[in-house]
Amino acid sequence: MRPLLVSLLGLMLALAVRVTAQGPPPPPPGGQAPPVQGGRGAGGGQGGRGFPAQQRPLADPAVIARGKTLYEISCRACHGGDLRGGDLGGPNLLRSPIALNDNDGESIGPIVRTGRGDMPPSNLPEESVKAIAAYIRSILASARGQGSPPAGPRVELNVLVGDAAAGRAYFATHCSSCHSPTGDLSGLAQRVPDPMALQNLWVSGGGGGGRGGRGGGAGAAAAAGPNRREVTVTVTLASGEKVEGRLGRIDDFIVTLTQSDGTARSFRRDGDLPRIDIRDPLEAHKKLLLVYTDTDMHNVTAFLATLK
Amino acid sequence: MTNRPLTIVASALALSTVLVSGQGQSLVDPASLLKPLAESWPTYSGDYTGRRFSALKQINKTTVKNLSLAWVVRLTAGPGGGGGGRGGGGGPEAIMGGVGTEIAGAGPANVKGAILMVNDVLYVSSPDNVWALDARDGRELWHYVWRTRGGTHIGNRGVAIWNNYLFFETPDDYLVSLDAKTGKERWHVEIADFDEQYFSTPAPIIVGNHVLVGTGNDLDMPGFLQSFDPETGKLQWKFYTVPMNPGDPGLDTWPNLDAARHGGGQVWVPGVYDPDTRLYIFGTGNPTPGYTGVARKGDNLFTCSLVAVHVDTGKMAWYFQTSAHDTHDWDSAQTPILIDGVINGKPRKLVSTASRNGYFYTVDRVSGEHVVTSKFGTASNWAKGLRPTGVVEPNPEKEATIPGSLVSPVEGGVTNWPPAAYSPDTGLFYVHERNGFNIVYLTDPDPRGSMGLGGKTTSGVGSAPSYLTAIDYKTGKAAWRHQFPGVTGGGGSGGILATAGGVLFTGDAGGNFVAFDANTGKPLWHSRIGGISNAPETYLVDGLQYVLVAVGDALFAFRLN
Numbered sequence: 065m066r067p068l069l070v071s072l073l074g075l076m077l078a079l080a081v082r083v084t085a086q087g088p089p090p091p092p093p094g095g096q097a098p099p100v101q102g103g104r105g106a107g108g109g110q111g112g113r114g115f116p117a118q119q120r121p122l123a124d125p126a127v128i129a130r131g132k133t134l135y136e137i138s139c140r141a142c143h144g145g146d147l148r149g150g151d152l153g154g155p156n157l158l159r160s161p162i163a164l165n166d167n168d169g170e171s172i173g174p175i176v177r178t179g180r181g182d183m184p185p186s187n188l189p190e191e192s193v194k195a196i197a198a199y200i201r202s203i204l205a206s207a208r209g210q211g212s213p214p215a216g217p218r219v220e221l222n223v224l225v226g227d228a229a230a231g232r233a234y235f236a237t238h239c240s241s242c243h244s245p246t247g248d249l250s251g252l253a254q255r256v257p258d259p260m261a262l263q264n265l266w267v268s269g270g271g272g273g274g275r276g277g278r279g280g281g282a283g284a285a286a287a288a289g290p291n292r293r294e295v296t297v298t299v300t301l302a303s304g305e306k307v308e309g310r311l312g313r314i315d316d317f318i319v320t321l322t323q324s325d326g327t328a329r330s331f332r333r334d335g336d337l338p339r340i341d342i343r344d345p346l347e348a349h350k351k352l353l354l355v356y357t358d359t360d361m362h363n364v365t366a367f368l369a370t371l372k
Numbered sequence: 373m374t375n376r377p378l379t380i381v382a383s384a385l386a387l388s389t390v391l392v393s394g395q396g397q398s399l400v401d402p403a404s405l406l407k408p409l410a411e412s413w414p415t416y417s418g419d420y421t422g423r424r425f426s427a428l429k430q431i432n433k434t435t436v437k438n439l440s441l442a443w444v445v446r447l448t449a450g451p452g453g454g455g456g457g458r459g460g461g462g463g464p465e466a467i468m469g470g471v472g473t474e475i476a477g478a479g480p481a482n483v484k485g486a487i488l489m490v491n492d493v494l495y496v497s498s499p500d501n502v503w504a505l506d507a508r509d510g511r512e513l514w515h516y517v518w519r520t521r522g523g524t525h526i527g528n529r530g531v532a533i534w535n536n537y538l539f540f541e542t543p544d545d546y547l548v549s550l551d552a553k554t555g556k557e558r559w560h561v562e563i564a565d566f567d568e569q570y571f572s573t574p575a576p577i578i579v580g581n582h583v584l585v586g587t588g589n590d591l592d593m594p595g596f597l598q599s600f601d602p603e604t605g606k607l608q609w610k611f612y613t614v615p616m617n618p619g620d621p622g623l624d625t626w627p628n629l630d631a632a633r634h635g636g637g638q639v640w641v642p643g644v645y646d647p648d649t650r651l652y653i654f655g656t657g658n659p660t661p662g663y664t665g666v667a668r669k670g671d672n673l674f675t676c677s678l679v680a681v682h683v684d685t686g687k688m689a690w691y692f693q694t695s696a697h698d699t700h701d702w703d704s705a706q707t708p709i710l711i712d713g714v715i716n717g718k719p720r721k722l723v724s725t726a727s728r729n730g731y732f733y734t735v736d737r738v739s740g741e742h743v744v745t746s747k748f749g750t751a752s753n754w755a756k757g758l759r760p761t762g763v764v765e766p767n768p769e770k771e772a773t774i775p776g777s778l779v780s781p782v783e784g785g786v787t788n789w790p791p792a793a794y795s796p797d798t799g800l801f802y803v804h805e806r807n808g809f810n811i812v813y814l815t816d817p818d819p820r821g822s823m824g825l826g827g828k829t830t831s832g833v834g835s836a837p838s839y840l841t842a843i844d845y846k847t848g849k850a851a852w853r854h855q856f857p858g859v860t861g862g863g864g865s866g867g868i869l870a871t872a873g874g875v876l877f878t879g880d881a882g883g884n885f886v887a888f889d890a891n892t893g894k895p896l897w898h899s900r901i902g903g904i905s906n907a908p909e910t911y912l913v914d915g916l917q918y919v920l921v922a923v924g925d926a927l928f929a930f931r932l933n
């Protein structure tokens with residue numbers, strides 16, 4: 065048992081390190097360098113597996129089940145069904161130093177037996193107290209990374225709070241020069257039925273994540289066609305020759321592109337030479353990010369959700 | 373460094389008495405850390421000011437075009453590979469330490485912190501690993517590996533040196549002291565409760581006979597800064613960044629004591645030190661739960677603040693909150709910068725910081741009096757206004773909401789831990805400015821709030837242009853912005869180094885290591901070595917100026933060849 069546990073821990077540590085390696089790796093070929101993220105891994109999904117609460121072996125399932133029953137009877141009213149604090153004001157046990165330090169009831173037990181503050185003492189037998197502690201530890205072990213609590217029951221959250229009529233009017237003013245509800249966006253809400261994914265998609269223009277999150281959502285490509293969001297570039301050489309293609313990468317020193325016949329080209333940049341003209345189909349979307357109010361955004365989402 | 377040379381001499385004399393304990397020849401007399409940054413790099417920011425401004429000018433605007441590679445070495449974490457760094461010509465067996473049973477992250481190292489350069493030796497770290505390398509060629513002299521109990525192995529910001537001894541922190545919450553010459557362990561002491569899920573990434577800072585140690589936590593635990601005796605490892609004082617007891621200052625900015633005691637404010641990143649006032653000034657992390665402020669209504673002092681504590685007592689002298697009631701995980705832990713400046717014709721002792729939330733602040737570092745607030749993250753949209761105190765009023769509508777809130781910057785912030793720089797020659801504060809948007813959805817509307825960084829989901833939806841930005845500390849206005857070309861919104865990488873040669877070194881968005889003209893932001897030299905993972909540094913060996921920078925496991929040293 066022990067060696068297996070240890071090697072599992074090692075594996076988990078290795079995984080955690082992989083996931084959390086937040087330093088910027090060398091830039092991908094042909095792409096922009098990924099951004100430096102996170103003072104301590106903002107958005108890094110650190111797993112959090114490396115702490116004692118997640119390392120301790122779980123008690124026998126029957127003991128945990130008994131502990132759960134006892135918890136429901138004696139503890140739930142104050143500490144909550146999810147251990148995050150209850151209506152009667154008991155503290156959140158998932159961030160309680162006493163619970164986090166408990167190995168086998170030695171920290172939790174004395175408090176259950178003698179009480180503390182407003183908490184009354186209990187005369188539960190030793191084995192019952194240990195079972196309650198085992199149950200609490202089993203919930204702590206299921207906590208998620210970066211301090212997130214264990215996943216609770218799925219809650220339906222209504223993203224569609226906007227006014228579809230107002231969204232239609234906003235669309236007509238700001239979007240209709242490029243998009244049409246009966247043209248490129250016809251049936252959009254059927255292709256992207258989830259309102260959150262729909263909102264992420266249209267606000268980003270399907271351009272994907274940028275920094276700090278998941279991308280524009282599934283269905284982005286389908287919604288907009290194969291080359292619709294391709295960024296193209298024209299390089300005008302000193303001779304007057306123009307070279308056009310799909311933009312690979314540009315920084316202060318180089319621009320790379322792929323011509324329509326598949327030929328990869330790159331050009332050294334020196335200040336403003338050669339002249340570079342970039343056509344970014346998402347430019348209008350990016351500029352609108354500075355303009356939308358949240359109400360505008362919700363209204364347009366409500367309107368687009370009607371395009372079935 | 374200061375306009376009061378007499379005071380500084382007095383402070384230096386006071387500090388030098390520490391050396392009475394007599395360990396013979398000392399590599400780094402703590403009093404020497406008071407000197408402006410030049411040949412060596414003996415502390416996290418090079419010196420106490422946080423300016424990252426080196427007096428070296430062999431490499432300057434004219435000569436930088438001739439900069440070329442002196443050496444490159446790749447570091448392997450863990451005891452494997454015979455202890456040798458790849459490409460470094462091998463090396464001795466790793467020295468093993470630690471109280472745990474596991475080796476974490478064996479393989480290519482990830483260098484994300486300061487590298488000290490003392491007496492021609494470099495001291496480099498990654499989580500659980502410390503190396504000593506020859507500053508001339510990167511050759512490995514010794515390698516120490518800490519066996520871990522676990523914890524979040526996200527990064528290590530570097531080691532500290534006091535006389536002949538090194539100090540570093542581990543993800544499983546130990547402060548470890550090594551003999552700098554041999555890498556052999558002297559002692560280790562536990563600095564935080566591992567069960568409570570603290571994990572430790574900062575570089576310690578030495579001031580006199582104090583080892584100043586921050587630590588971190590993502591699980592709603594209180595932040596604190598501690599001071600340890602460099603000789604014995606004994607705790608000297610502990611300063612909590614949030615109220616812990618009835619009657620503590622700041623408690624009226626929390627709904628109750630339980631919320632305050634779970635309020636975060638971690639000390640993630642090293643601060644700066646003013647010898648005239650003996651104040652250590654640092655930034656604190658975000659309040660917790662991070663995204664759900666519903667159960668912690670109020671300003672949540674002293675999270676997201678500049679905090680000044682007296683280095684001998686750990687007592688707070690002043691604070692200035694740079695993000696009141698943060699609800700976006702925008703910690704204010706960034707290393708601030710001490711500036712001896714002039715405001716309205718009067719010489720002032722100032723401290724400036726550019727916060728992750730996109731706002732720049734200048735404050736009087738003696739009194740904490742507010743001087744400047746300005747928005748440098750051009751797209752930042754979370755504020756409602758400015759209070760008379762200079763504190764930015766957050767717009768509650770920009771908190772996470774169920775139907776989504778369109779917010780700039782993204783979670784990683786306009787800037788982050790990679791440090792800014794300041795040049796007294798130009799009077800400009802240099803910082804990377806990344807402007808991105810995400811939609812922040814509340815997924816846990818529970819009135820008790822969520823925990824840690826839970827309760828939300830975010831989706832990046834695009835970018836506004838990103839820049840290397842030079843800010844006038846007196847006004848907060850940008851003197852210039854160098855826009856990184858491209859359409860994907862990538863910002864620059866790594867921290868920034870400024871030099872008396874009039875050159876800035878940092879990474880751009882395309883994987884280039886770049887020298888910029890400090891006056892204009894014009895690129896003068898570059899080398900495409902990959903996205904840089906720490907802040908560039910510079911030192912002098914054999915009369916030659918080196919520029920040193922890390923890209924993950926690789927260290928690159930450049931000089932004029």
